[in-house]
Amino acid sequence: MNRCKSFTYRINFEKENIEISNAFATAAKTPKTPAHIQLMELRDAYPGFGIVIYKTQITQNKQKYKGLNFAEMRRCIIKWDGECSPNLAAFDKATADKVPYPVVKQWYLGIYGEHYKRAADVTMPVMEDTAAVGNTDTAAGNC
Numbered sequence: 001m002n003r004c005k006s007f008t009y010r011i012n013f014e015k016e017n018i019e020i021s022n023a024f025a026t027a028a029k030t031p032k033t034p035a036h037i038q039l040m041e042l043r044d045a046y047p048g049f050g051i052v053i054y055k056t057q058i059t060q061n062k063q064k065y066k067g068l069n070f071a072e073m074r075r076c077i078i079k080w081d082g083e084c085s086p087n088l089a090a091f092d093k094a095t096a097d098k099v100p101y102p103v104v105k106q107w108y109l110g111i112y113g114e115h116y117k118r119a120a121d122v123t124m125p126v127m128e129d130t131a132a133v134g135n136t137d138t139a140a141g142n143c
Contacts, residue, residue: 009038010054011046018042019054065105065116070095073108080115087111 008021020028020039027035043051074095077088094104109116 009042011042011049012052015050015052016046016048017050017052018046019052022053022055025053065109068105068108068116070101070104073104076112076116076119077108080112 009024010019011017012019018039024035024039027033028039030036039051043049074088074091077085077091081087091104091108094107
């Protein structure tokens with residue numbers, strides 16, 4: 001996917017289309033704007049390709065992990081595996097190396113996902129000062 005400021009487009013060679021976002025299409029309607037110029041350049045670069053406005057697919061029944069941040073992941077790893085855990089060392093290295101959150105979250109859920117989900121299903125009193133007592137919406141009470 002290519003980006004031109006806030007305008008998004010992608011080239012679909014299979015279908016021979018230039019797929020543009022709705023925001024890009026709206027901005028490209030006005031002549032001599034950066035989006036309009038970019039679209040004209042794309043049409044020149046890919047003659048014979050159609051122009052299609054693409055829609056983002058929304059995944060239904062997607063599991064959400066509200067409150068699952070780096071601090072919560074670290075706290076749960078310590079609680080479940082202890083402070084000498086190799087997973088905690090790997091987690092600390094990843095956060096020190098500034099590995100992006102989605103990558104760390106995927107790794108974490110790959111190892112602790114079922115355990116985390118089971119803990120989230122059980123209503124547990126929160127024993128720590130980091131969350132409000134009885135607040136089941138936050139992940140702090142899940143471990």
